[in-house]
Amino acid sequence: MALEVRIQKKLGSFRLNVAFTADAEWTGMLGASGCGKSMTLKCIAGVETPDEGFIRYNGRVLFDSEKRINLPPRQRRVGYLFQSYALFPHMTVLENIQVGMPKHTVNKTAAAKQAVERFFLQGLEDKRPGQLSGGQQQRAALARLIASQPEMILLDEPFSALDSHLKWRMERELTEALSSFAGTVLMVSHSRDEIYRICTKLCVFDAGTIDVAGSVHDVFQNPQTMQAALLTGCKNICRAEKTGDTTVRAIDWGLELTTASPIPPDMRYVGIRRHDVRLSPEAGGHANTVPVRLIYEVDNIFSYVATVSAAGATRGEDGHIECDLSKPSWQALRERPLFVRLPEEHLLLLR
Amino acid sequence: MDYSPLFISLKVALIATVFTIVFGVLAARFVVRLKRFQGLIDGIFTLPMILPPTVVGFVLLLIFGKNGWIGRMLSLLDVTVVFTWSAAVIASTVVSFPILYRTVRGAFEEVDTDLIHAARTLGLHEAEIFFRIILPNVVPSLIAGTILAFARALGEFGTTIMIAGNIPGRTQTMAVAVYTAVQAGNRELAFHWMIIICAISFSSMFLINLVNNRHRRKSVKRGVL
Numbered sequence: 001m002a003l004e005v006r007i008q009k010k011l012g013s014f015r016l017n018v019a020f021t022a023d024a025e026w027t028g029m030l031g032a033s034g035c036g037k038s039m040t041l042k043c044i045a046g047v048e049t050p051d052e053g054f055i056r057y058n059g060r061v062l063f064d065s066e067k068r069i070n071l072p073p074r075q076r077r078v079g080y081l082f083q084s085y086a087l088f089p090h091m092t093v094l095e096n097i098q099v100g101m102p103k104h105t106v107n108k109t110a111a112a113k114q115a116v117e118r119f120f121l122q123g124l125e126d127k128r129p130g131q132l133s134g135g136q137q138q139r140a141a142l143a144r145l146i147a148s149q150p151e152m153i154l155l156d157e158p159f160s161a162l163d164s165h166l167k168w169r170m171e172r173e174l175t176e177a178l179s180s181f182a183g184t185v186l187m188v189s190h191s192r193d194e195i196y197r198i199c200t201k202l203c204v205f206d207a208g209t210i211d212v213a214g215s216v217h218d219v220f221q222n223p224q225t226m227q228a229a230l231l232t233g234c235k236n237i238c239r240a241e242k243t244g245d246t247t248v249r250a251i252d253w254g255l256e257l258t259t260a261s262p263i264p265p266d267m268r269y270v271g272i273r274r275h276d277v278r279l280s281p282e283a284g285g286h287a288n289t290v291p292v293r294l295i296y297e298v299d300n301i302f303s304y305v306a307t308v309s310a311a312g313a314t315r316g317e318d319g320h321i322e323c324d325l326s327k328p329s330w331q332a333l334r335e336r337p338l339f340v341r342l343p344e345e346h347l348l349l350l351r
Numbered sequence: 352m353d354y355s356p357l358f359i360s361l362k363v364a365l366i367a368t369v370f371t372i373v374f375g376v377l378a379a380r381f382v383v384r385l386k387r388f389q390g391l392i393d394g395i396f397t398l399p400m401i402l403p404p405t406v407v408g409f410v411l412l413l414i415f416g417k418n419g420w421i422g423r424m425l426s427l428l429d430v431t432v433v434f435t436w437s438a439a440v441i442a443s444t445v446v447s448f449p450i451l452y453r454t455v456r457g458a459f460e461e462v463d464t465d466l467i468h469a470a471r472t473l474g475l476h477e478a479e480i481f482f483r484i485i486l487p488n489v490v491p492s493l494i495a496g497t498i499l500a501f502a503r504a505l506g507e508f509g510t511t512i513m514i515a516g517n518i519p520g521r522t523q524t525m526a527v528a529v530y531t532a533v534q535a536g537n538r539e540l541a542f543h544w545m546i547i548i549c550a551i552s553f554s555s556m557f558l559i560n561l562v563n564n565r566h567r568r569k570s571v572k573r574g575v576l
Contacts, residue, residue, distance in 0.1 A: 018387030042468070045471075045472050047472065074472075074476065076472070079472065080469065082465045082468070083465075084465050086466050088466060088469075088484055090488060099473060148473045253492075
């Protein structure tokens with residue numbers, strides 16, 4: 001493993017306690033705000049110091065509380081892209097790029113010119129950060145980061161400061177610009193879509209710890225925990241009780257469900273993604289199918305979201321089941337009796 | 352009219368301001384980086400601004416007088432401070448120091464920590480970060496603090512008269528000269544000094560605004576504000 005991290009840090013009542021490894025690949029860090037994602041990155045970069053633990057990268061010890069090793073950030077060779085980009089406001093783009101170049105760089109001007117070209121900053125060399133657009137600022141910050149020749153790259157919410165129509169383009173630009181980078185890249189984000197598109201591995205954070213880690217595909221397929229399901233976009237989650245090897249009582253939904261796979265003993269929730277829920281006008285003889293009534297419908301841009309609830313469900317939002325429907329199929333269901341079906345193979349069994 | 356108080360005042364205030372800039376910036380950096388006792392140290396550094404100037408002067412007399420611990424060391428080198436113009440410099444420095452210290456400290460605290468963190472991850476040394484990143488970002492506050500400190504040093508009276516005395520041609524500054532003139536019933540002379548002091552004070556305020564406006568215009572042009 002290229003990067004090994006096991007750190008603890010206390011900040012008031014908040015406790016950060018994370019352990020993970022990452023190869024030379026893109027690893028996403030997903031979590032609600034204030035869950036310790038950024039703090040973890042800052043500890044790796046060395047601008048914050050953990051209380052205990054170690055951080056190793058490619059055999060180099062960056063931090064080890066037992067051996068009393070704590071390399072200063074300037075010796076860690078870790079590039080950090082800040083959410084705010086943190087370009088130096090009193091310096092031009094070119095000066096910003098040059099300031100972080102290794103001291104032994106022979107021809108800084110030539111190297112900076114190269115970075116300018118690589119990140120499409122031609123014509124902006126003498127501008128100051130305040131004169132740049134959000135996208136240009138990000139490119140300048142990336143150019144500066146790459147020019148400092150880091151061995152690892154940390155991206156802290158790289159797209160959150162951009163307008164939504166720019167995000168898509170900058171995402172492409174960023175992944176393309178860093179495609180030749182051979183080291184580990186960690187990307188903090190609260191957008192599951194960004195991480196799904198960009199990263200190969202994923203760590204889900206919850207209240208200062210890593211809840212689930214694995215390949216992005218696996219975690220999205222089978223989130224394992226309630227937090228991970230929530231953060232990967234599962235809208236329907238319900239308290240659950242195991243009643244047999246493959247039967248479960250969904251408490252809030254008021255349903256008895258059967259599952260395709262055996263239920264793990266520590267299961268406490270079941271979930272199902274909105275687009276996996278089926279609605280139909282008749283029972284049809286499938287498992288996990290019950291009559292429901294429509295609570296409300298939301299007209300989305302490209303789909304309808306129908307919120308339904310079974311007869312035995314708890315009142316309020318907890319008892320609701322949301323489903324995504326194409327507009328024509330919703331038109332066909334209108335004003336008819338409704339049956340919801342939660343396909344066995346799509347049920348998420350969560351702890 | 353003897354203009355020596357004007358020149359003494361300017362000389363004392365200019366030298367005191369130089370000392371104040373150096374000590375004020377160093378003290379601000381020191382306090383900002385403190386992890387403990389920040390409030391206590393800050394209080395001590397601010398004390399000369401809050402105490403009556405005569406009390407500050409008395410404390411300085413205790414330190415720099417014949418029996419004070421610095422005074423005794425200096426007397427071994429055959430140097431006396433008390434009742435010389437260097438005492439006036441010390442008085443002005445001590446009294447104007449908190450003004451600059453507080454202004455610059457506030458500005459240091461306003462510098463975005465992301466900038467400092469970014470500089471660290473980019474491989475800059477702490478000293479480089481201070482001179483290349485932090486200082487350039489506090490220039491407007493540093494200038495404003497400097498001009499205010501200079502004005503304060505120029506108008507220094509209470510502490511100066513305690514430790515430097517009122518020796519015409521040697522330690523008598525403008526502020527002291529006004530007092531002396533009024534005491535002697537020479538209202539015309541006091542009036543002259545008043546006009547000169549007002550002129551200098553007004554021009555320093557004017558200078559502050561000029562610098563601030565120019566900086567703001569530059570920032571607008573650069574798109575910083």
